[in-house]
Amino acid sequence: MQWLSNFEGELELAFTKAENILAKLPVTFNRPALAYLDKFHVLKDGRSKNYICYLLPYWLGEHVEVHMTDSQNFAVANIFGMMYYHLIDEMMDEPNAKSTQQLPLANLIHLEFIQIYNGYFPAESPFWYYFKKYITEWAEAVTHEQHQDYFQEKSNAIAHKAAPVKLSIVSSILLTGEEDKDLITQLEDAVDTVLVTLQMVDDWQDWKKDLQEGSYNCLISMVQSQLHIPKDRRPTHAEIEQALYSTDLLLRYAERAESNHETLEAIKPIVPYLYQFHGYLCDNVKQAARQIEAERQLLQQGGLAYWLSKNI
Template sequence: MMWLTRFEGDLGLIFSRAESILATIPEEFRNPTLSYLDKFHPLKEHRSKNYICYLLPYWLNEEVPIDPDHVHQISTANIMGMLYYHLIDETMDNPSLISRSQLPLAQLIHSEFIKIYSALFPSSSPFWTYYDKYIGEWAVAVTYENEQDFFQVNPARIAHRAAPVKLSVAAMMLLSGQETRIPQLEEAVDLVLITLQMIDDWQDWEKDLIEGSYNCLLSMVQADLHLSDRRPTVEEIKQAVYVEGCLIRYSERADVHHRTLSYTSTSFPLLYEFHAYLCDQLEEIAQQIERDRSLLQRGGLEYLLSQQLTKSK
């Protein structure tokens, strides 16, 4: 996993920078903000990992070198953006459960996000046009995801939930004088973001079904069952996944992304390697379900013995 191990020192540096910046916000918000940052620390165990957010600048920098401190600044800004959009998403998803302080806290973090990018790009820079574009993509995606079946009709909109991640692309290409490469890289990053969302949606499908949130796996099952007026039930989803092999086709969808990515991101091999890692994860989940199903079909005793052997290793 060179896409990760090569940059562990950089990750420690930028999270320390982010901590120092957030330690300067008003005292009333300081501890909650630092605790929230800690939930995403990539070098600590049992933390939520959002690798593409803070590693994308480093992956791009391998092929498009710029001032190393600028790379650190872009990645630190992306940490701030990640925190901000997570807080906003939580507020939108569960407004009745959110503390009144969450939106002010989000705004304080967003202010630091803007400060970092403003130090790199003056107001006349085309960077801010890209900023408006990506924020617009995010706004449309989170507003209309339950009204339009994006996974079936417009998969790029799935990626747009995380569109601000692409600020790394705009920043790196503008600072290196290679703005013409931005459209191709936008498409490549969108493909990776779709696959990332597919993995998240496999992990969260039961929660999303209860909460009424949009989910790629639920979309696939609903389309397969031709359910135009309702979402699939828990039983229908489990039947699709554990009996009918739906997850094999789900993982094949990610493989299609990977083949497409091979044509557009050969100049940025670490992004491609990261996506290969995601595809391998999804394929392993699907194959494990198929192995379990095959054992069950051959007999319950054989399945139980297999489970016991696995536990004893």
């Protein structure tokens, strides 16, 4: 996992810098801001691991020869952006319970997010065109998620829920002094592909929780399509487990992730760590598929064989 290990020191510095900035917020907000940041510290155990959010500026900086200090600043901006959009997502899920406490905090964090980019890119910079583009992608994706089957109909919209991550692309490229539109488009597509597979991994791990909460989920979408369940109802827990253990559904889910990996071959020489990270995601899905397939075959052999595999 060189895509992570080669940058652990830089990540530590980025989170320390983010802590120092948030510590200077007004007293009412600095403590909750630091507590929220701690939930996402990638180098601490038991925290959310938004690897691509923090690491993409470093991965890109190697190709476009951005100074490490600048990559670190863009990583800090990504940390603040990630915190802001997580807070917004939580408020959208539970507007009455959390808005009063979280909305002021979210806006203060968003201000720090914007200020980092303001320090690099003046108002006339093309950066702000892309900024508007990615924020619009995010807004469209989160607004229509419950009304469209993105996984079956418009998979890129899944990635657009994290579209602001792509600010790392344009900030790194524009810092070289040239707007290479072809490279930006190529990397935008690549990052979208990685974000789709990342969501697939999360959705495999969280399908029970998402089913209970009514959240959109790629795996549930695939079950719904395979079982021809009408769109006005979701699969039941039993239907999903039946699809997992009586069909090759998860193998085909893994094949879709592998197909995504094949489309990334072109960016392997440009951003090798992004390609390696996607391979890591694919391995996660394939490992889960192999495990389910092994259990499925044991179940086909009979209850005794399955019991022996679990208890001996």
